[in-house]
Amino acid sequence: MKVLHVIPSLSPTLGGPTQVALQIVKSLRHQGIDAEIVTTNYDETKLLDVPLNQCVEYQDVPVWFLPAFPHPFKEYIFSSALTRWLWQNIDRYDILDNHYLFSYASTCAGAIARCQKVPYTVRTQGQLSSWALKQSSLKKQFYTAIIERHNLNQAAAIHCTTLEEVEDLKKFGIKTPTITLPLGVDPPEQISSASAELHNLYNIPQEKLIILFLSRLHYKKRPNLLINSLNKIVAQNNNFHLIMAGSGEADYLNYLQKLVHKHQLTNHITFTGFITGRNKHLLLQGSDIFVLPSYSENFGIAVAEAMVAGLPVIITPGVQIAPEIATADAGIIIEDEAGLTNAITQLLNSEAMRSRLGKNAMVLANDKYAWKGIVSQLICSYQEIVNTLMSLSEISY
Structure with missing residues (x-):
């Protein structure tokens, strides 16, 4: 054939x-x-x-x-x-x-x-x-x-x-x-030192937890919602660093960077541009939390990639595999900015919760998305x- x-x-x-x-x-x-x-x-x-x-x-x-x-x-x-x-x-x-x-x-x-x-x-x-x-x-x-x-x-x-x-x-x-x-998705080639390498690559203090946004920088994906949520979190917990990995149109990227500056989050957020190859594997394996607050995704391949790497995910109902993730206890489904702020706070404060959701995410991805x-x-x-x-x-x- x-x-x-x-x-x-x-x-x-x-x-x-x-x-x-x-x-x-x-x-x-x-x-x-x-x-x-x-x-x-x-x-x-x-x-x-x-x-x-x-x-x-x-x-x-x-x-x-x-x-x-x-x-x-x-x-x-x-x-x-x-x-x-x-x-x-x-x-x-x-x-x-x-x-x-x-x-x-x-x-x-x-x-x-x-x-x-x-x-x-x-x-x-x-x-x-x-x-x-x-x-x-x-x-x-x-x-x-x-x-x-x-x-x-x-x-x-x-x-x-x-x-x-x-x-x-x-x-x-x-x-x-x-x-x-x-x-x-295919299971990634394991990088045992991924966390340490990722922190060193972007000059992030080793004690900081890394939140990953890996997708196009487009209003559909709502990276602005994530930035606004982190602005509400930073006063109570500043033990995080957000990596925004993806490309986008110049005007929208400029808007996001101005938003980061407005909220005085420059030291907490890194824009990497488009990432592929080994550096992408580093991102997925070295981060601690994955967030995609998108309006709409028929599947969300980046979500599945994060799960197969063992990351707990925070997504919206607009990501259409959300029901499967909820059933498998592999992540947190949020509706709005308040829900996103609460979900990130929970995961930043609980290593046990991050571990449980991440393990369940890996099992789901390997069982269903091979x-x-x-x-x-x-x-x-x-x-x-x-x-x-x-x-x-x-x-x-």
Whole structure:
């Protein structure tokens, strides 16, 4: 079976979706499936420096990069080269796995797949949650009416990562069959001296507990809420240091830095920018608490990464794996700033609580979010779709 994953961009700065696409294809190939990715060279600030119009090994995965076309609606990521490539090559694949909604790559791939009778699936990636649909709502309503609803209705299946995402799809009026599989994480390579190394790397006193925010610096993720909470905590307990690891648009980053200065928290907060590789492993293994007070996350891959590293997590109900975390006693679910302030205070004051939640988090992540088992189920779903199409073709013949 030959599988093509279609995603608008693999820019590292786009966070979870990029990582997920690469990891799924890598895991598929480890299990004997001939899987590839087609995408563009789009990046948030500049074009990716990658070979174009050829299949290259990119982070151990075969990827076709096509040139993106600059235009005012940058989130749409148009590419005429991608259109030509898909039209000429799509029939070489047994099934397509399309990532994202409201974007040219998945829209174009779905349309061409229908013309050439190649089955495709779609990953909505939380873009149908009530919060997400309110963002740029008029553009999304227009796009839905003329393109996206048909694209979803004609898919062989919709990939959902949680039951909440399935409900979002139903509320949107889509009756296409769903495949509900969580995303996965791999246990990190252990760094025994991670805590000491992390403190030394950012010149943090060894006695300080490290709170980690690891995600894009975007208003959706509400890092400002975390900063405001720490402002309320510092007078009673200043035994912490927040590491904000992630990139963001310059204006929003400037707003956060001004907020830190306003609250006189400069000595308690470090902005690292985008982090990857060994330094990311240091962050996950050397920190003490993970916080993501996001408005909306269909899964929250960074949350799962924190859990598999044994960190207690503080998240909102908007992170759709929150019910599983609550059931497993693997973290604290908060609703607002007061709840966040209370949760951080509890964990700062109780090593036993941090240890209990962290151990439960690691167990949950290893039991439920292991790539090998998830991808095995995904392969079965692919095969069922391909077999169904073949059966229908034989009947038609």
